[in-house]
Amino acid sequence: xxxxxxxxELVKKYKNFMAVKGISFxxxxxxxxxxxxxxxxxxxxxxxxxYCFLPVTAGELKVLGKDVKTDYRQIKSRLGVVWQENNxxxxxxxxxxxxxxxxxxxxxxxxxxxxxxxxxxYFDLADKRNVTVDNLSGGMKRRLAIARGLINRxxxxxxxxxxxxxxxEARRLIWQRLLELKEQGMTLILTTHYLEEASQxxxxxxxxDQGRILEEGKPADxxxxxxxxxxxxxxxxxxEQSKILQLLQEYVQGYTAIGEMLFLYPGKKAAETLTAxxxxxxxxxxxxxxxxxxxxxxxxxxxxxxxxxxxxxS
Ligand SMILES: Nc1ncnc2c1ncn2[C@@H]1O[C@H](COP(=O)(O)OP(=O)(O)OP(=O)(O)O)[C@@H](O)[C@H]1O
Numbered sequence: 001x002x003x004x005x006x007x008x009e010l011v012k013k014y015k016n017f018m019a020v021k022g023i024s025f026x027x028x029x030x031x032x033x034x035x036x037x038x039x040x041x042x043x044x045x046x047x048x049x050x051y052c053f054l055p056v057t058a059g060e061l062k063v064l065g066k067d068v069k070t071d072y073r074q075i076k077s078r079l080g081v082v083w084q085e086n087n088x089x090x091x092x093x094x095x096x097x098x099x100x101x102x103x104x105x106x107x108x109x110x111x112x113x114x115x116x117x118x119x120x121x122y123f124d125l126a127d128k129r130n131v132t133v134d135n136l137s138g139g140m141k142r143r144l145a146i147a148r149g150l151i152n153r154x155x156x157x158x159x160x161x162x163x164x165x166x167x168x169e170a171r172r173l174i175w176q177r178l179l180e181l182k183e184q185g186m187t188l189i190l191t192t193h194y195l196e197e198a199s200q201x202x203x204x205x206x207x208x209d210q211g212r213i214l215e216e217g218k219p220a221d222x223x224x225x226x227x228x229x230x231x232x233x234x235x236x237x238x239x240e241q242s243k244i245l246q247l248l249q250e251y252v253q254g255y256t257a258i259g260e261m262l263f264l265y266p267g268k269k270a271a272e273t274l275t276a277x278x279x280x281x282x283x284x285x286x287x288x289x290x291x292x293x294x295x296x297x298x299x300x301x302x303x304x305x306x307x308x309x310x311x312x313x314s
Pocket of ligand 1: 014017019037038039040041042043044045046191193
């Protein structure tokens with residue numbers, strides 16, 4: 001499969017702060033590739049370098065076979081981007097936002113109008129075509145921003161946290177459209193700190209933290225590799241934990257301890273683990289068995305949750 005993005009030992013330094021610390025990855029044509037990580041991981045910085053918006057400090061970065069250091073004009077003309085912050089023009093109508101943006105790519109007005117109509121229909125915004133952006137809901141603004149990112153019919157669409165701050169219904173509508181675009185063969189790159197978004201949309205992803213890539217792979221494979229099918233969550237006083245872990249060692253393949261919380265990975269022995277736990281009930285304040293997910297992978301790799309506001313200790 002042809003790579004549309006190749007990064008080798010990519011580094012980004014802001015003055016004295018190294019936001020991206022020598023990462024390597026490769027993105028194939030037609031896939032949805034994700035950068036998953038908490039705030040400050042370096043996701044936006046990385047996609048901004050792919051979009052040729054930020055210069056690379058060191059390392060190699062090729063997009064669509066061209067070098068971002070020398071061929072950025074050609075690369076940019078073939079990319080679409082949707083930034084996390086709303087940067088739609090509030091003075092213009094929905095329709096005008098698309099047509100004016102198209103002019104930056106040298107697209108003729110009749111062609112731009114035709115594409116704008118198609119995109120407004122596709123993103124369920126046709127009845128809003130003549131209102132200004134201020135009159136749109138958050139979900140509509142985000143859909144318009146994605147429509148605008150597609151106006152030049154890009155080879156690659158970059159989405160920086162496309163559904164952050166949206167309600168579940170607005171989020172699902174955007175996921176639906178992005179999945180359709182992928183089915184039509186579009187290459188998508190997205191950053192997110194929503195594990196559900198990453199699991200639903202991404203064919204492959206990297207897990208980033210503090211400027212580094214911790215893991216890379218298909219979402220389901222990463223969960224299987226690090227955790228298995230299930231997680232048993234326990235709340236146990238820290239003084240009791242080593243005794244419990246010792247008693248469970250023949251059943252449990254791995255675990256993560258964060259304060260009083262114990263996250264157990266029982267592999268194929270979930271039933272045996274639960275039976276063994278029943279005999280220990282006195283020391284355990286709380287117990288839950290649930291399917292494993294990408295957040296468990298992140299937790300195991302870093303000892304922290306994906307969202308900064310998330311507390312794992314109750
Ligand atoms: N212009 C800048 N100058 C200095 N430091 C910066 C600049 N932009 C970003 N950073 C820092 O670089 C690190 C990575 O930021 P980045 O925005 O790439 O992270 P992120 O993973 O996209 O997080 P978020 O989800 O919050 O957008 C952070 O510590 C951030 O504070």
